[in-house]
Amino acid sequence: LAETLNRMIARLQASFGALRRFTADASHELKTPLTVLRADIERAMHPGTPQADRLVALEEAMQEITRMADLVDSLLTLARADEGRFDLHREPIHLEPIVRDVTETATILGEGAGLTVSLPLVEDAMVLGDAARLRQLFLNLVTNAIKYTPRGGKVEMTLSHRNNNAVAFAVRDSGLGISAADLPYVFERFWRADRVRSRASERGGFGLGLAIAQWIVQAHGGTLTVQSRLGRGSVFTVLLPMLVDERPDAPADAPQEA
Numbered sequence: 001l002a003e004t005l006n007r008m009i010a011r012l013q014a015s016f017g018a019l020r021r022f023t024a025d026a027s028h029e030l031k032t033p034l035t036v037l038r039a040d041i042e043r044a045m046h047p048g049t050p051q052a053d054r055l056v057a058l059e060e061a062m063q064e065i066t067r068m069a070d071l072v073d074s075l076l077t078l079a080r081a082d083e084g085r086f087d088l089h090r091e092p093i094h095l096e097p098i099v100r101d102v103t104e105t106a107t108i109l110g111e112g113a114g115l116t117v118s119l120p121l122v123e124d125a126m127v128l129g130d131a132a133r134l135r136q137l138f139l140n141l142v143t144n145a146i147k148y149t150p151r152g153g154k155v156e157m158t159l160s161h162r163n164n165n166a167v168a169f170a171v172r173d174s175g176l177g178i179s180a181a182d183l184p185y186v187f188e189r190f191w192r193a194d195r196v197r198s199r200a201s202e203r204g205g206f207g208l209g210l211a212i213a214q215w216i217v218q219a220h221g222g223t224l225t226v227q228s229r230l231g232r233g234s235v236f237t238v239l240l241p242m243l244v245d246e247r248p249d250a251p252a253d254a255p256q257e258a
């Protein structure tokens with residue numbers, strides 16, 4: 001009995017620790033854009049600031065507000081997921097249109113980043129899913145692939161059947177890759193391979209995209225895995241249970257026997 005209690009206490013302590021860390025990280029991430037915002041607005045309000053510089057300061061302030069709004073969005077999503085309030089609307093949906101739509105967005109982003117984006121394989125499949133969340137999931141993976149691949153690189157997506165009962169969406173990039181030592185942490189909240197550099201550079205994300213991706217996949221009864229080599233590139237693979245439509249009046253691709 002004592003052992004069971006000890007185990008329970010250890011688990012509770014671990015989850016309180018995780019909660020404390022989450023709150024501390026979230027506050028820290030919100031404080032940074034607030035500091036920048038204050039400086040921008042002070043500059044815009046200062047009577048000695050030339051008109052042109054005022055506009056620049058206000059534009060910068062708007063950018064920080066967008067960043068903060070994104071962060072708050074992500075935090076709310078994760079908080080709801082923690083509470084078990086999934087707000088998922090699962091229904092039978094086709095994946096192909098979602099993947100094509102994500103590819104279109106990715107192609108535009110890829111062009112801006114000097115990358116080749118392609119979709120060499122699409123095998124449509126139905127899943128019991130939330131279309132908006134699945135789109136968000138695919139976009140998170142693809143925007144990472146684009147963000148962490150230097151100019152001239154390649155980003156490739158595929159949608160394919162696995163063993164007749166699962167469908168795989170994979171994103172392969174030829175980018176920076178992730179070291180074996182870092183790999184276990186990629187799905188943790190606020191984790192970034194290189195905090196200092198990625199904060200200062202254009203890349204600067206919050207380290208929440210993959211935590212959200214992981215939640216969406218789990219809420220769909222699927223798995224999300226990663227294979228990567230530092231300097232060589234990464235492959236992120238989502239496996240989702242395939243929905244086999246068994247209604248007698250279901251539209252069939254193949255001719256049915258009479």
Ligand SMILES: Nc1ncnc2c1ncn2[C@@H]1O[C@H](COP(=O)(O)OP(=O)(O)OP(=O)(O)O)[C@@H](O)[C@H]1O
Pocket residue numbers: 144145146148173175176177178186191192193194198204205206207208209210211233234
């Ligand atoms: N395709 C990839 N190639 C190399 N590193 C990656 C890739 N995807 C993720 N990473 C690493 O994992 C970290 C966490 O990714 P995640 O998407 O959770 O956060 P982020 O992209 O930094 O910020 P955001 O919250 O805006 O998504 C990244 O900061 C990066 O270091």
Ligand SMILES: [Mg+2]
Pocket residue numbers: 140143144205208209210
């Ligand atoms: Mg990301």
